[in-house]
Amino acid sequence: MKQIFFLVLILISSLHLAQDIKYTDSEINKKLDSIKAEGNLLFLLENSSWQSTDLARANKKISKNFGGYITYKSNDTVKTVILNKDKSLVIAEYSFKNNSKKPVKENISQRNLNSDEAALKNIRAKLISQLSDPKYQVGAPEGFSLNIITIPFETNYKNYIITGASESNVIPFGNDYIFVTDKEGNIISNKKFHSRLIPTMTAMPEGSIMTMSTHSHLKTNPFISATDICTFRLYAPFTKLEEFSVYSSIVGGYMIYNYKKDTLVKAKDIK
Incomplete structure (x- = not known):
């Protein structure tokens, strides 16, 4: 009983300390700079995936053999390669630079x-x-999908x-995760950023627009x-929104x- 009581005290103390964590303005700004950089990288990669898969599916020859894609950064270029159905060959490659909506280079040779x-x-x-x-609780509500970066x-x-x-x-904030894996793909750690999907x-229907x-x-x-920033950058250009908080x-x-x-x-209030 004493051991259980002692454990409870430790847990309560830990929770109390976690709730009382305070950050200086310098620490907050440094953290925000890091998050923004990561969010922008996620956007570059996912934007390349969006544009490339649209181009691949519009090409009848590539589309009929489409088996998936891989997106990665190589120096100052983001590349998306389209794989064949058994994922053994690259059947198309699209290269993007500087947030471009169109590839700077296309190669559809196998x-x-x-x-x-x-x-x-x-x-x-x-x-x-x-x-x-089930322990990872990864899933998407009907009408939504999951994308891996x-x-x-x-x-x-x-x-x-x-x-x-x-x-x-709709901007699908939330229902986002990070899984750190080793080089074989085994999960080392994981985190869920939001407790649920936040479809904004x-x-x-009456015609009013969110600003x-x-x-x-x-x-x-x-x-x-970083996933908040990536998601907003992907969907905001199709809306009247320029910022979110x-x-x-x-x-x-x-x-x-x-x-x-x-x-x-960071701001105390929204103007």
């Missing part, structure tokens, strides 16, 4: 996967095979999962997430991101 592409393909397949485990991280890989929306006039409507979007974060995940009591206000200016700032 070739073997290089070593980096083969590694990313295997990691993705291994990760997906593990996500069916993989980034090399030291000797491991960061695998972000974001939600995609098929209907217009950008236009209402501002905000949601709040729990104390256990107080900062705006996340409220956090730990940060002491709102974190406001503007995609046209690419700025992320």
